[in-house]
Amino acid sequence: MSAIAPTRVQATRAYRRKLGDYEITALSDGFVDLSFGVWQGIEQEAFDAALTDHFMPTGGFRNGITSFVINTGAKIIMIDAGAAGLFGPNSYHFPDNLAHAGLTAADIDLVIPTHAHPDHIGALLRDGQASLPNAEIRVNQTELDFWTSEAAQAKAPDFMRGWWDLVRGVDRAYAGRLTSFADNAALGDGITHMPFPGHTPGHSGYLIESAGEQLLIWGDLVVHHAIQFPHPQASMIFDIDPGLGHQSRLRGLDLAATDKLLTAATHLPFPTFGYVARRGDAYQWVPETWRYDVSGLAWQPVV
Numbered sequence: 001m002s003a004i005a006p007t008r009v010q011a012t013r014a015y016r017r018k019l020g021d022y023e024i025t026a027l028s029d030g031f032v033d034l035s036f037g038v039w040q041g042i043e044q045e046a047f048d049a050a051l052t053d054h055f056m057p058t059g060g061f062r063n064g065i066t067s068f069v070i071n072t073g074a075k076i077i078m079i080d081a082g083a084a085g086l087f088g089p090n091s092y093h094f095p096d097n098l099a100h101a102g103l104t105a106a107d108i109d110l111v112i113p114t115h116a117h118p119d120h121i122g123a124l125l126r127d128g129q130a131s132l133p134n135a136e137i138r139v140n141q142t143e144l145d146f147w148t149s150e151a152a153q154a155k156a157p158d159f160m161r162g163w164w165d166l167v168r169g170v171d172r173a174y175a176g177r178l179t180s181f182a183d184n185a186a187l188g189d190g191i192t193h194m195p196f197p198g199h200t201p202g203h204s205g206y207l208i209e210s211a212g213e214q215l216l217i218w219g220d221l222v223v224h225h226a227i228q229f230p231h232p233q234a235s236m237i238f239d240i241d242p243g244l245g246h247q248s249r250l251r252g253l254d255l256a257a258t259d260k261l262l263t264a265a266t267h268l269p270f271p272t273f274g275y276v277a278r279r280g281d282a283y284q285w286v287p288e289t290w291r292y293d294v295s296g297l298a299w300q301p302v303v
């Protein structure tokens with residue numbers, strides 16, 4: 001008999017997938033618990049029924065926070081960076097989290113956030129300083145304009161007002177290394193920006209292409225798979241323009257379903273890779289089966 005105390009921590013925070021010549025690592029930054037109260041555009045009965053359909057407890061949910069590391073072979077690029085404790089107590093510390101991907105903070109060359117909410121850019125700072133000594137940060141121009149606008153901050157609800165200060169802090173800490181780009185910009189290394197405004201004014205997706213393979217990564221176009229795939233009209237109190245967000249969600253889901261695009265996103269169930277399937281007027285999330293091989297081995301049946 002071996003009396004070994006349970007660790008009480010998850011065994012892995014990193015999952016890897018090949019995309020053409022690139023290696024993509026999904027990094028779990030932990031989770032945040034959210035109640036039904038953050039939703040709008042859906043009745044609680046329909047909300048709870050959607051959770052029940054997915055064999056999940058009702059009344060609210062536990063939402064993962066994932067960021068992505070793209071190793072192109074020549075460069076290390078991150079999409080989002082995690083919350084670093086700024087969005088509830090259950091997110092991991094960054095850059096320690098990078099160790100689970102075999103990386104250090106100094107290895108990151110570029111970060112392109114999907115948007116400027118704390119659970120996506122919080123980890124760019126540590127004690128108010130830049131946590132990534134060598135990284136360039138590139139942000140959509142509309143997104144940067146909004147989160148550095150004093151007029152927009154003055155109009156914000158109380159719980160959101162500090163989020164502008166966070167963006168200004170990142171802007172200061174990465175002075176000379178933070179630049180912006182226009183909608184639909186080609187960002188190099190096979191990465192193209194896709195505007196999905198609504199959740200925030202410059203909320204973004206990125207289409208990543210390598211050696212003929214494609215991956216679409218979005219931020220909060222869908223925040224919970226059990227709710228917003230069957231009910232795309234459901235929005236959240238965090239959405240700056242819920243109507244525009246709904247239109248973007250329909251456009252993004254239609255694109256992913258029509259083109260059968262491999263997709264990943266910050267808040268889908270870890271490691272978040274999967275596909276969007278059309279189901280009548282709505283959609284369903286189909287997680288990709290675990291990839292045992294990351295090297296690109298050809299299929300070799302034993303029998």
Ligand SMILES: [Zn+2]
Pocket residue numbers: 117119120219220266267
């Ligand atoms: Zn988010």
